[in-house]
Amino acid sequence: MSPTTTALVTGGTSGLGLAVAARLLASGTVPVLLGRDEERGRAALESLDGRAGPESSGGRAVLESPGGRAVFVPGDVTRPDDVTAALDAAERHGTLRAVVNCAGVPHAERVVGRSGPHSLDRFAEVVTANLVGTFNVVRLAAARMAANEPAGEERGVIVNTASLAAFEGQAGQAAYAASKGGVVAMTLPLARELAGSLIRVVTVAPGFFTTPAVAAVPAAARAELDRDLVHPHRWGDPDDFAALVAHVLDNPMINGETIRVDGAVRMSSGLRRRA
Numbered sequence: 129m130s131p132t133t134t135a136l137v138t139g140g141t142s143g144l145g146l147a148v149a150a151r152l153l154a155s156g157t158v159p160v161l162l163g164r165d166e167e168r169g170r171a172a173l174e175s176l177d178g179r180a181g182p183e184s185s186g187g188r189a190v191l192e193s194p195g196g197r198a199v200f201v202p203g204d205v206t207r208p209d210d211v212t213a214a215l216d217a218a219e220r221h222g223t224l225r226a227v228v229n230c231a232g233v234p235h236a237e238r239v240v241g242r243s244g245p246h247s248l249d250r251f252a253e254v255v256t257a258n259l260v261g262t263f264n265v266v267r268l269a270a271a272r273m274a275a276n277e278p279a280g281e282e283r284g285v286i287v288n289t290a291s292l293a294a295f296e297g298q299a300g301q302a303a304y305a306a307s308k309g310g311v312v313a314m315t316l317p318l319a320r321e322l323a324g325s326l327i328r329v330v331t332v333a334p335g336f337f338t339t340p341a342v343a344a345v346p347a348a349a350r351a352e353l354d355r356d357l358v359h360p361h362r363w364g365d366p367d368d369f370a371a372l373v374a375h376v377l378d379n380p381m382i383n384g385e386t387i388r389v390d391g392a393v394r395m396s397s398g399l400r401r402r403a
C-alpha cells in the first residue's frame with residue numbers, strides 16, 4: 129500500500145482553496161484546511177467528505193471527516209503556533225508533500241479618500257495577512273518538507289496565490305497590490321533557495337473568480353470589472369483555478385514562476401468608478 133500524502137491548504141475552507149481541497153481529496157491526498165472560522169471549517173469538511181467530528185489525537189479543536197480523508201485545523205496564517213498545529217496535523221495523517229496558500233483578504237481603500245488618508249494600520253494588516261502570512265507558512269512548511277524522503281525528484285511543492293493586482297493594481301488597491309506583489313517577488317528567490325531541499329515554489333495569479341469573497345463586492349463594481357473580460361467572457365469557476373494548481377503540483381518542470389489564470393484579462397485603471 130502506498131503511503132498517504134497530505135497537503136496543507138490555507139484558506140481551504142472557502143472559494144479557491146476549497147476547490148483545491150476537493151481536487152486533492154479526489155486524487156487521494158488528504159487536504160488539511162487551515163482557516164480562522166471554525167464553523168466555516170466544519171461546513172467545508174462536510175461539503176468535501178460528509179459529517180465532520182473531532183480528530184482523535186489532535187490537541188486543539190481539530191476536525192476530521194469520516195475516515196480522516198480531510199482535516200480542518202482552526203488558525204491564522206500569521207500565527208506561527210497555528211501553522212505549526214496545522215503542519216503537525218498534516219504529518220499525523222501522512223507525508224506532507226504539498227502546501228497551497230490560498231488564505232488572503234481583499235481590501236479597497238483610496239490613498240486619499242473622502243475621510244482622509246489611507247489607514248496605515250489597515251495597510252499593515254493587509255500586507256501582514258497576505259504577504260507575511262504566506263511567508264510564515266512557506267518557511268515553516270519548507271522546514272518540514274525538507275526532512276521528507278524524496279518522492280521521485282522532489283520532496284515537496286509550495287503553491288502561493290497572488291492576484292492580477294500584483295501586476296495591474298487598480299486605483300484603491302495600493303495595499304492589496306503591495307501584498308500580492310510581494311508574493312510574486314519572493315517566488316523566484318524562494319524557489320532558488322529551496323531547490324537545495326528539492327522543493328518547488330510556484331505562484332498562481334488569478335483573475336476574476338466567483339467566490340464568497342467576491343460576492344461581497346458591490347454589483348456596480350462587479351459590472352465595471354466585467355468590462356475587462358476577454359475570453360472566456362465569464363468569471364472563473366474555482367475549479368478552473370484548482371485545475372491549474374493540480375497541474376503545477378504534478379509537473380516537476382514548473383518552478384520559480386508566477387502563472388496567470390485570467391482569460392486574458394488586463395485590469396483597467398479603476399478610475400471610472402471614481403466618477
Ligand SMILES: NC(=O)c1ccc[n+]([C@@H]2O[C@H](COP(=O)([O-])OP(=O)(O)OC[C@H]3O[C@@H](n4cnc5c(N)ncnc54)[C@H](OP(=O)(O)O)[C@@H]3O)[C@@H](O)[C@H]2O)c1
Nearest residue numbers: 139141142143144163164165204205231232291337339341
Ligand atoms: N476570487 C478572486 O477573484 C481572486 C482573485 C485574485 C486573487 N484571489 C486570491 O485568492 C485567495 C482566495 O480567495 P477567495 O476568493 O477564495 O476568498 P474567500 O472565499 O474569502 O476565501 C479566503 C479564505 O482564506 C481564509 N483566511 C483569510 N485570512 C486568513 C488568515 N489570516 N488565516 C487563515 N485563513 C485565512 C478564509 O477563512 P477565514 O476567514 O475563516 O479565516 C477563507 O477560507 C486570496 O488570497 C485572494 O486574495 C482571489
